[in-house]
Amino acid sequence: MAKQIKKVLVDRDLCIGAASCIAVMPEVFELDGENKAVLIQKGGIKNSGPATIDAFDVSSVNQETLRMAAESCPTKAIFLYDEDGGQIYPD
Amino acid sequence: MAEIVKIKYLIIGGGVAGTTAAETLRQNDPAGSITIVSDEPYPFYSRIMLSKPNFFLGKIPFENIFLKKENWYKEHNINFMGGVSASDLDSQKKIVSLSNGQIIEYEKLLLAIGGCARRWQIPDSDKKGICYLRTLDETKEVINAIKTAKKAICIGGGFVSFETCELLRMKNIDTTLLVMEPYFWANLLDEESGLMIEDALQKGGVKIFKNEITEEILGDENVKGLKTKTDKEFEADLIVVGIGIMCPMNIFQKNGLAVSRGILANEYLETNLPDVWTAGDSAEFKDVILNEQIMLGNWANAQTQGKTVALNMLGKKQPFRMVSFYTTIAFGLNIAFVGDMKVSEGVSVIKRGSRESGSLGRLLIKNEKIIGATLMNRTNEMAPISKLIENNFKVAGHEKELADADFDLKKLL
Numbered sequence: 001m002a003k004q005i006k007k008v009l010v011d012r013d014l015c016i017g018a019a020s021c022i023a024v025m026p027e028v029f030e031l032d033g034e035n036k037a038v039l040i041q042k043g044g045i046k047n048s049g050p051a052t053i054d055a056f057d058v059s060s061v062n063q064e065t066l067r068m069a070a071e072s073c074p075t076k077a078i079f080l081y082d083e084d085g086g087q088i089y090p091d
Numbered sequence: 092m093a094e095i096v097k098i099k100y101l102i103i104g105g106g107v108a109g110t111t112a113a114e115t116l117r118q119n120d121p122a123g124s125i126t127i128v129s130d131e132p133y134p135f136y137s138r139i140m141l142s143k144p145n146f147f148l149g150k151i152p153f154e155n156i157f158l159k160k161e162n163w164y165k166e167h168n169i170n171f172m173g174g175v176s177a178s179d180l181d182s183q184k185k186i187v188s189l190s191n192g193q194i195i196e197y198e199k200l201l202l203a204i205g206g207c208a209r210r211w212q213i214p215d216s217d218k219k220g221i222c223y224l225r226t227l228d229e230t231k232e233v234i235n236a237i238k239t240a241k242k243a244i245c246i247g248g249g250f251v252s253f254e255t256c257e258l259l260r261m262k263n264i265d266t267t268l269l270v271m272e273p274y275f276w277a278n279l280l281d282e283e284s285g286l287m288i289e290d291a292l293q294k295g296g297v298k299i300f301k302n303e304i305t306e307e308i309l310g311d312e313n314v315k316g317l318k319t320k321t322d323k324e325f326e327a328d329l330i331v332v333g334i335g336i337m338c339p340m341n342i343f344q345k346n347g348l349a350v351s352r353g354i355l356a357n358e359y360l361e362t363n364l365p366d367v368w369t370a371g372d373s374a375e376f377k378d379v380i381l382n383e384q385i386m387l388g389n390w391a392n393a394q395t396q397g398k399t400v401a402l403n404m405l406g407k408k409q410p411f412r413m414v415s416f417y418t419t420i421a422f423g424l425n426i427a428f429v430g431d432m433k434v435s436e437g438v439s440v441i442k443r444g445s446r447e448s449g450s451l452g453r454l455l456i457k458n459e460k461i462i463g464a465t466l467m468n469r470t471n472e473m474a475p476i477s478k479l480i481e482n483n484f485k486v487a488g489h490e491k492e493l494a495d496a497d498f499d500l501k502k503l504l
Contacts, residue, residue: 017418017470018139019391023398033471035418035427068114074107074139074390076155090155 003088005066007081010037010048014077021078024069027058037077050081097196098126098170100404101187103177104203105129106138107390108371110159111397112201112404117167119405125169128189132174133227135159139390141230142254144261149234156227180346182364199404202343202354202362202369203397206336206388211246213305220314221330224251233331237262240329244268244317245297246305248275250419250426251333253288256297257421259331267298267325274301279432280465281453287446287467291424300325336388338373351375353386358410360400368404370396379410380481381431381462389417414477418470425470430463430480431455438462441486444469444496454493459486475500 017035021028030046032038038046041055053061070078070089080089100116102109105127113125136156140146146156164171172189179188180200187195208223210216220240222233233255237243243259245252248270259266272278274285275292289299300323307318308330316326340350349355349363353375360368360376369376371393375386392415399411418427434440434455443452450468454461454476460483464476484503492498 014145016139016143016420017473019416020394023391023395031474033474035425035470035473071158072111072394074137074158075143075145076137076140076158 002063002067003082003086005053005061005063005080005088006083007050007052007085008039008066008070009050009079009081010039011077011079012036012048014075015048015073016075016077018074020072020074021069024072025065028056028061028066029069093192093194095186095194095196097124099123099198100125100201101195101197101199102127102201102203103187104201104205104371104373105131105133105135105171105173106203106205106371106393107135108205108374108393108397108400109201109203110135111394112203112370112401113169114167115398115401116404117169119401126172126195127164127169128172128175128177128187130174130176131226131228133157134161134164134171134173136227138225141227142224142251142258144258147230147234147258148261177342180343180348182346182348182367185366198366200367201400201404202348202367202373203371203393203400204339204343204354204369205372205393206338208332209335209337211305211332211334213308215308215310216332218308218310218314219312220310220328221308221332223332224255225336233329236329237264240264242267242327243329243331244325244327245331245333246270247333247335248272248277248285249333249335250417251331253292253421253426254419255331255333256292257295260295260297260422264329266296267300267327268292269300269303269305269319269325271302271304275299279428281434281440283446284451284453284465284467287451288424288426290446291422295422336372340373351384355384358412359403359408360396360411361403368400370400376411378431379412380414383431385431387415387417389415391415414480416473416477418473425466425468427466427470427473428463429466429473429476430461432463432465441490441493443472443494448496450496452496456486460484461486472500475504478504 015036039051042057145151176190208225223229242265245268275288303319306320309316354369356376358377372388378385402409416429438457441454444450452466452469455463
């Protein structure tokens with residue numbers, strides 16, 4: 001069984017705003033005023049993380065879709081971590 | 092005669108459109124056979140990263156360029172054939188012949204063939220040291236060349252030159268830019284925006300010569316420079332040619348595929364041939380927002396089309412709907428394009444800002460609606476402009492606000 005994603009981070013230096021992640025998961029990702037990807041979190045919080053997936057402003061996070069969103073990034077700017085802080089992606 | 096292999100979904104092209112399509116097909120059809128045929132010998136990689144300093148200047152491991160590893164194809168039961176191209180299509184028999192002699196009978200065919208770098212039509216342009224930046228192999232050549240290059244010339248006033256000039260300057264290479272137009276990016280921008288880009292390039296140490304057409308390439312086996320029609324001579328041991336892309340459509344065209352600049356498709360990305368589809372840079376598709384046949388070369392567009400086309404191949408009848416955009420940054424200048432940037436007949440322009448003020452936006456208006464924008468150092472207006480385009484925002488009565496560089500466009504949403 002694949003490791004469960006617990007935490008997500010967008011590296012703002014790497015992000016070029018290609019919006020691949022938004023095409024895959026618009027309920028979690030959007031671009032901010034600097035054209036960088038941010039994570040949409042509960043309470044109107046939007047930043048590039050790190051953020052735990054429970055903080056996302058959605059009822060449930062599909063692990064596979066989240067992984068696809070990260071894998072789709074053409075600059076590999078989205079980092080996924082497991083419960084123990086181990087990096088799942090990029091692998 | 093070779094044995095005919097039957098495949099449910101045959102995808103020609105292993106880039107972002109083809110790969111995203113394969114992924115989407117597999118999600119929705121766990122058992123149907125999928126084959127990707129790619130003329131490049133590599134699994135899916137990030138073309139965007141090719142011209143980014145991290146990769147280009149070797150700051151990250153080379154392997155990072157790959158977005159799918161070889162085992163991804165195995166795990167998803169997708170047959171990847173690298174280094175192979177299509178050599179013939181018979182759309183009546185639903186057969187594609189491949190360059191390796193194999194023949195495939197398909198149920199559904201996706202042509203996600205992308206574009207290749209337009210070749211320089213000048214005698215001796217095959218000399219060593221004359222390079223293009225499109226495929227991974229082409230990029231490897233440039234990466235190798237910059238290790239020893241002393242003087243470089245970039246040809247063409249578009250994004251390849253814009254990004255390449257910065258990479259060359261980062262390596263402290265003497266860089267000259269030649270464009271045949273009167274200013275940079277003249278096919279898409281107004282002169283003021285073009286001059287803003289030139290300001291940034293010049294500040295970064297790039298020498299720019301405009302209205303220059305190359306007449307002769309100098310050197311023996313290796314390039315040593317060039318001569319232009321105005322009799323100027325330029326020395327160079329590296330020339331990077333960025334004069335646009337073209338789609339290799341010949342073999343499909345002769346089999347009755349309707350093409351114009353790209354492969355013609357409706358809003359479902361269906362071509363005129365039964366069970367043949369297209370997506371990505373090669374698709375000249377019906378845009379439902381702009382109500383026009385358009386062609387775009389950018390990552391987000393190709394990725395989203397890959398997904399939509401797969402759903403349509405599965406019979407879901409989903410029109411492709413997206414306000415496309417493109418961004419790039421070099422020499423500290425942010426450039427963004429949204430929607431349709433061409434000032435064709437009936438299009439008027441509202442300006443926001445100026446070259447002097449350091450930021451300049453242009454809103455393109457047609458039939459009282461915003462259809463696109465070009466933005467210099469105004470990237471934060473991409474999102475509101477996209478929404479205004481999507482919402483069919485009526486310009487009438489708002490001209491003053493739109494022309495006010497300090498007016499917050501989000502207030503119009």
